[in-house]
Amino acid sequence: MTRLINRFLHTLDKGLTLANPLVAGAWWHVRHPTRRGVARACAALPVLLLLYVLILIPFTPGIGDIRKAKSEQPAQILSADGKLLAEFKPSNREWVKLKDISPNVVNALIATEDHRFYQHFGLDWRRTASAALHTFSGDRQGGSTITQQLARNLYPDEIGRAPTLTRKLKEAITAFKIEALYTKDEILETYLNTVPFLYNAYGIEMAARTYFDKSASELNVLESATLAGMLKGNSYYNPVLNPERALQRRNTVLAQMVKYGKLTPAAYETLKRRALRIDFERQTEPPGPAPHFAQQLRKWLAAWADRNDYNIYSDGLVVRTTIDSRLQTMATQAVILQGNQLQGIANSAWGTRAGCANGRDLLPTFLRETPEYRAAKDAGMTDEDALKRLSSDHHLVQALCESKTRVQADFLAMDPRNGQIKAWVGSRDFSQDPFDHVQQARRQPGSTFKPFVYAAAFESGAKPTDTLPDKPVEIALAGGEIWRPSDEDEPSERAISLRDGLAFSRNRITAQLMETVGPTKVARLARAMGVRDSTLDPVPSLALGTSPVTLKEMVSAYGTIANLGGYVEPVMVTRIEDRNGEVLAEFAPAAPRQELSADAARTLVDVMRDVVSRGTGSSIRSRFGVRGDVAGKTGTTQGNADGWFILIHPQLVAGAWVGFNDSRVTLRSDYWGQGAHSALPIVGDFFQRAQRSKLVDTRVKFETEQEPGWFAERTDRLRAWFEHLFAASPGQSEAPVVRREPARRVPGGAAASAALGVSGASAASGASGASGASGTLAEPREVPQPPLLSAPASAPRPASGAVDGEVRGGGEPALAPTPTPDDVTPPDAGSAANALQAAPASAGGAP
Known part of the structure; x- marks a missing residue:
C-alpha cells in the first residue's frame, strides 16, 4: 500500500x-x-x-430580524362588531413573562444546559473546546449555549441543523448578535417561550399545561427538572411514552442543580425517589365563536398575504370580517339545540347504544369499509370469518356505529344586498366535526332547487296562475330510459297553478314545467344566480335537485332572489389593517349583477311567500313566530337523506342543511327526516332570535309591488275578451302543458301583452311570446282545486296522504295524525341506471 x-x-x-x-x-x-x-x-x-x-x-439573520422575532404578532380576526373571532398563530403557544415563570424552571435550565450563562457573551469557549475534544475522541457532546440554542430555534432555515463548521459559525455569529441586543433576562424569556415540548406545545406555559395541568408559575422542582430534562431530546425523554428514561433524566437534572448550588444534597436524596406524577392532556387552541369561518378565512388571508408580502403569523395584521358576533352566537345555539334533539332520535332509530342494534342490515357494509377488515382480509381470512371477528369486537362496533350515526348540521346567513356573510356554522361541534359542511360538503338539494325551475319559467313568460294538470309524468331520457317523478298522493288530473305547485312542492308539476323550460336553461340560470362551483347535470331530474351542491352556493343563489335578481358574490372581509391601525386594504361590496330579470325575481319572491304562509314551510310562522316579509323553500331528498330549508328576507338570507356524512344513514323517520322538521327549526330558531334582538327589521319589505300602467290595464281587458271569444269547445282536447286563466292584478309588475290567446296548442308549445309576462299575475277563476288544497281545517286526512304543513281554512298548518314524507329527490335520477328505478318522490306539499 x-x-x-x-x-x-x-x-x-x-x-x-x-x-x-x-x-x-x-x-x-x-x-x-x-x-x-x-x-x-x-x-x-x-x-x-x-x-x-x-x-x-x-x-x-440581521438585528432587525431578531427584534421582529421577539415582537411577532399573529393576525387578529375581528367580527363586524369588533369581537375577537380568532388569532392565526403558527403554533400552540402562549407568551409569558420571565417573572411569571417559576424560578425552579430557570435554575433547572441553567444548571443543565448552560451553567456559565451569566458569564459568557453568547459562546462558552471552555465548553466549546471541551465538547470538541470529546467529539474528536469519539464521545460526541453538545457545546451550545442557551443563546446558541435560541438562535437555532428562531432561525432554523437561515442557520440550518447540519453538523457542519459553517452551521456552527452561523449559530455563534447569531448568538453574539442576540447577546449584543438583549439582556440575559430577555434571552431567557424568549428561549423559554419558543422551545418545543412535543404534542404541539411550544413554550414553557403550554408545556406546563400539557404535562402537569398547571401554569408555568406553579411548577415545582420535580416538574421543572422533568421539563428541563426533555430539552436534550424531546422524543427520547418523553415522560408520556418513555417514563423510565424521563425519570432518569429528571434525576440527572436534579444532580446538576446540586452541583451548581441550586438544590441541597438532602433535598436531592428525597426528591430523586419520587415518581414523575404526570397529568397529561393535549392542549388545543380554543376554537373561537366561528371556527369553520376562520378556517376558510385563513386560506384566503394566506394567499392575500403572499401576494402583498405580509406574514399572517408575525406582522400583526388586523382583519375586520363581515361576521356579526351576535348572529353567529344565535346560529351556533340553534344548530346545537336542534342537532342534539335529532341525535336523540337517531340514537333511538339505530339502536346506537346497543351497537346499531336496529341497523344490522348496514352494519356488515360499514365493517367491510374499516381498516381492520382490510387487515383481516390481507391476513387470509374469509369474508365471513373477518366479519364474525370484527362483529365480536364491541368497542370497534360501538365506535363505528356512533361515528356513522352522528347527526351533522350546518348553517349560513348572509346579507343579500352586499354579499356579506353574517353567520357561518360548519358543523355541530368543531372539535368533533372539523369538516366544514357549508363550503366543502356537496349534497343533493332536493326541492330547494325548484325555485330555479320556476325562475326560468317566469323569465320565459309564465305566470303564477298558469296551470298544469296533476297527471302521471313520463319523460324520456337519453338511452331510451323513462323518468317517472311522482308525489305522495296519486295523480288527481286536476289543474294546479304554478303558485301552488311551488308552495306545496309538487314534483309532477315541477317536472312538467322543467320539460317546458328545458334543463339546460335551468342549469345555466342556477349557475348565474350563485351555484357556481358545483357541476349541474342538465337532465330533467335536475328539477328535483339531483346534482349535489354546497349550502354556501344555495344561500348565495337565494340571495340573488332576495336581491330581486342581482347577484353579489359572497364576501368575508371588509378591511385589513396593520398593527398600528393603518388601513392596508379595503374590500367594498361588488355592484350587483342582474342575472335574473327583476320582473321574474319579483314574481318568484311573491310565489315563495306562499311557501311560508300556507305551504310546506308554514311552521316558520306558526311555530317560531317569524314576522315580516319573508319567503323560502324546504327540501328533502330520497330516503330523507338530506333536509334543507332556506329563508329569504330583504336584509338577510339564512339556510340550513341536516343529514349524515354517510348518505346511506338517515333518521329513519318520514316525519323527522323532512326538511320542514329537521332543517327548518334551525333557521326558525335563528330568525326568531334575530328579530327579537332587533338585528333584523321586520318592517322592511321586498319591493315587489308595482302600480300597473294604462297599457297594462287595457291589455288585461283585451286578453280576457279574446279568451272568452275564442274559448275552447267542450270537446276540445286539453293542452298537456300550461293553461292560463283570466287575470286579476296582484303584486308583480306591469302586464305582458304577449299573454293574449295563450291556451290550447299555443300553451303546449310554450307560448313564449310574452314580454315581461310576470308583471300581471292572475288567480285561478272557476278552476276546480285539488282536494288537498281546499280541504277544511277539520277534514280528516285523505287516505292517499295529505301534504304535511298545508294550510286548511284558517291559515294554520293542520297537525297530521300520521306524518308523511317530504318531497324527495331520486338519487341522480337523470342517470340511465337510476331513471328506471327512481323511487316515487313524495308529496308535493311536504317541506
Whole structure:
C-alpha cells in the first residue's frame, strides 16, 4: 500500500512540474515542510477563519430580524362588531413573562444546559473546546449555549441543523448578535417561550399545561427538572411514552442543580425517589365563536398575504370580517339545540347504544369499509370469518356505529344586498366535526332547487296562475330510459297553478314545467344566480335537485332572489389593517349583477311567500313566530337523506342543511327526516332570535309591488275578451302543458301583452311570446282545486296522504295524525341506471 502511495505521489510531482513549475514548487514545500513553514501555516489559520466568519456575517439573520422575532404578532380576526373571532398563530403557544415563570424552571435550565450563562457573551469557549475534544475522541457532546440554542430555534432555515463548521459559525455569529441586543433576562424569556415540548406545545406555559395541568408559575422542582430534562431530546425523554428514561433524566437534572448550588444534597436524596406524577392532556387552541369561518378565512388571508408580502403569523395584521358576533352566537345555539334533539332520535332509530342494534342490515357494509377488515382480509381470512371477528369486537362496533350515526348540521346567513356573510356554522361541534359542511360538503338539494325551475319559467313568460294538470309524468331520457317523478298522493288530473305547485312542492308539476323550460336553461340560470362551483347535470331530474351542491352556493343563489335578481358574490372581509391601525386594504361590496330579470325575481319572491304562509314551510310562522316579509323553500331528498330549508328576507338570507356524512344513514323517520322538521327549526330558531334582538327589521319589505300602467290595464281587458271569444269547445282536447286563466292584478309588475290567446296548442308549445309576462299575475277563476288544497281545517286526512304543513281554512298548518314524507329527490335520477328505478318522490306539499 505504501509503495502504491509513493508511486502516485511521484507521478503527481512529475505532472505538476510539466504543467506549472510554480504549483509544483508549492506542492514540494507541502510535502517537505519546514519549521518556518509550519509556523506560517499555523498563523494563517486564524486569519483565514476570521476572513470566513466575515464572509458569513451577511448570511446570518440581521438585528432587525431578531427584534421582529421577539415582537411577532399573529393576525387578529375581528367580527363586524369588533369581537375577537380568532388569532392565526403558527403554533400552540402562549407568551409569558420571565417573572411569571417559576424560578425552579430557570435554575433547572441553567444548571443543565448552560451553567456559565451569566458569564459568557453568547459562546462558552471552555465548553466549546471541551465538547470538541470529546467529539474528536469519539464521545460526541453538545457545546451550545442557551443563546446558541435560541438562535437555532428562531432561525432554523437561515442557520440550518447540519453538523457542519459553517452551521456552527452561523449559530455563534447569531448568538453574539442576540447577546449584543438583549439582556440575559430577555434571552431567557424568549428561549423559554419558543422551545418545543412535543404534542404541539411550544413554550414553557403550554408545556406546563400539557404535562402537569398547571401554569408555568406553579411548577415545582420535580416538574421543572422533568421539563428541563426533555430539552436534550424531546422524543427520547418523553415522560408520556418513555417514563423510565424521563425519570432518569429528571434525576440527572436534579444532580446538576446540586452541583451548581441550586438544590441541597438532602433535598436531592428525597426528591430523586419520587415518581414523575404526570397529568397529561393535549392542549388545543380554543376554537373561537366561528371556527369553520376562520378556517376558510385563513386560506384566503394566506394567499392575500403572499401576494402583498405580509406574514399572517408575525406582522400583526388586523382583519375586520363581515361576521356579526351576535348572529353567529344565535346560529351556533340553534344548530346545537336542534342537532342534539335529532341525535336523540337517531340514537333511538339505530339502536346506537346497543351497537346499531336496529341497523344490522348496514352494519356488515360499514365493517367491510374499516381498516381492520382490510387487515383481516390481507391476513387470509374469509369474508365471513373477518366479519364474525370484527362483529365480536364491541368497542370497534360501538365506535363505528356512533361515528356513522352522528347527526351533522350546518348553517349560513348572509346579507343579500352586499354579499356579506353574517353567520357561518360548519358543523355541530368543531372539535368533533372539523369538516366544514357549508363550503366543502356537496349534497343533493332536493326541492330547494325548484325555485330555479320556476325562475326560468317566469323569465320565459309564465305566470303564477298558469296551470298544469296533476297527471302521471313520463319523460324520456337519453338511452331510451323513462323518468317517472311522482308525489305522495296519486295523480288527481286536476289543474294546479304554478303558485301552488311551488308552495306545496309538487314534483309532477315541477317536472312538467322543467320539460317546458328545458334543463339546460335551468342549469345555466342556477349557475348565474350563485351555484357556481358545483357541476349541474342538465337532465330533467335536475328539477328535483339531483346534482349535489354546497349550502354556501344555495344561500348565495337565494340571495340573488332576495336581491330581486342581482347577484353579489359572497364576501368575508371588509378591511385589513396593520398593527398600528393603518388601513392596508379595503374590500367594498361588488355592484350587483342582474342575472335574473327583476320582473321574474319579483314574481318568484311573491310565489315563495306562499311557501311560508300556507305551504310546506308554514311552521316558520306558526311555530317560531317569524314576522315580516319573508319567503323560502324546504327540501328533502330520497330516503330523507338530506333536509334543507332556506329563508329569504330583504336584509338577510339564512339556510340550513341536516343529514349524515354517510348518505346511506338517515333518521329513519318520514316525519323527522323532512326538511320542514329537521332543517327548518334551525333557521326558525335563528330568525326568531334575530328579530327579537332587533338585528333584523321586520318592517322592511321586498319591493315587489308595482302600480300597473294604462297599457297594462287595457291589455288585461283585451286578453280576457279574446279568451272568452275564442274559448275552447267542450270537446276540445286539453293542452298537456300550461293553461292560463283570466287575470286579476296582484303584486308583480306591469302586464305582458304577449299573454293574449295563450291556451290550447299555443300553451303546449310554450307560448313564449310574452314580454315581461310576470308583471300581471292572475288567480285561478272557476278552476276546480285539488282536494288537498281546499280541504277544511277539520277534514280528516285523505287516505292517499295529505301534504304535511298545508294550510286548511284558517291559515294554520293542520297537525297530521300520521306524518308523511317530504318531497324527495331520486338519487341522480337523470342517470340511465337510476331513471328506471327512481323511487316515487313524495308529496308535493311536504317541506
